[in-house]
Amino acid sequence: MAIEGADTVWVLISAALVLLMLPGLALFYGGLVQRKNVLSSMMHSFVAMGVMALEWVLIGYSLAFADGNWFVGGLGHAFLRGIDAYSVTGTIPTYAFIAFQGMFAIITPALISGAIVGRVKFKSYIAFIALWGLIVYAPVCHWVWGGGFLTGEALDFAGGTVVHITSGVSSLAILTYIGKRRGFGVDPLKPHNVTLTLLGGGLLWFGWFGFNAGSALAANEIAALAFITTLIAPAAAGFVWMALEWRHFGYPTALGFATGVLAGLVAITPCAGFVTPMAAIPIGMITSFVCYKAVGLKERFGYDDSLDAFGVHGVGGIVGALLVGVFASVGGTGLLLGNTSQMLIQLQGVVITIVYAAVGTLLIGFILNRTIGLKVTESEENIGLDKTQHGEIAYNV
């Protein structure tokens, strides 16, 4: 196929929009931690841009998208071998496709950092995301989009399974392995600056238009559909979360609204180009309700999902991946149009991904813990990771 200028422009801009989600995520997470860990938390997002972008062009892209088998791609495009400025994927230059997909590989492991803030060695974090990108992300990306066994079967428009279920479930897996922050359940461990979180949430929503509408890989009607559903679902979800808090606690909190919006964004990701704007409303509302309940589970079961990476991304991703099987009506049919088999395929994709991500993550955690160690010492954790891992602090007198 020939290169289309408009498609290329849209995908390049979308790729840049997705990269802006990383500083957005840094602000979102950075505001939610204690002030002694704000730089460390923000670095988790920022360093992913360095580590994962390199890894993606060296080997990750090839493992995800080069010809291989049902499970993983091959090494045919390692170091971007066999690709040049004139290579074409669909109607866009292959370099544009690699860059756009690379942004997903960058942000996905960074999402996991929300589950482990305040207690992990920085070098171990870097090793973790690098290994995770190869062992968990690249294969699942290959399954769903790169020619693996779910390609053309499971509906996942922009990464509900590839991005959110993998990162959310891995968050739960790694946090059960490394344990709680000291003081969890005893000291307040409150967010130190919710205004940063709100600004970060806004940047995430902005970047998410590139994430979802860019996934059409063309400047066409499906991109426009994905764009408007990315507007509607988070709006409905933010509204529901706010209403639930208002009823239960008497206050519509700012963090609650932002969290609802995020849950809606996660849920609409797999659905974005497959459902109508009117279907985006119940998708956002249902997911917000389920995530609201899921976030409360950590109180009940006592696990320290510090910034709710599992409660929002894992649970939201699972709900979204299942709801696309219910509401799909564009480029696929779901349960509401009488197609029960799609629902079963979605369920199969969800279950396999959950099991694979959990096992893969625990394996990585085990290896790192036995070699370079995962957690900082008790005194380092008390002092804070900004000072002990980076030698600097966020706020001087």
Added chain:
Amino acid sequence: MKYIIAMIRPERLDAVKRELQKLEVNRLTVSSVAGYGAQKGHLEIYRATEHEANLLEKVKIEIAVEDHFLQSVIEAINTGAKGNDGYIGSGKIFVLPLEDVIRIRTNETGPNAL
């Protein structure tokens, strides 16, 4: 000379400053502090989870005065900090003896340096 330290509710700071300005007391130091007394704490909600916040935001006011100003300054702080209601957590005023004051620029000491 006396050193006055008052812990008040943050929302009463402007009223206290207005009362002090009526007395033409134009020297004070204000800082944000946190603490608790009989009130113990209150609840904050983050992501649908209640957190007990036992350290409450307070404002600390520090003023050094000559002895004959003491009573009127205390009354001014009291009036401003209490407002119309004076409910629990309105704060406290501590009065300490002040041995000496030195103005760094001129080396003046005692009441002249206040």
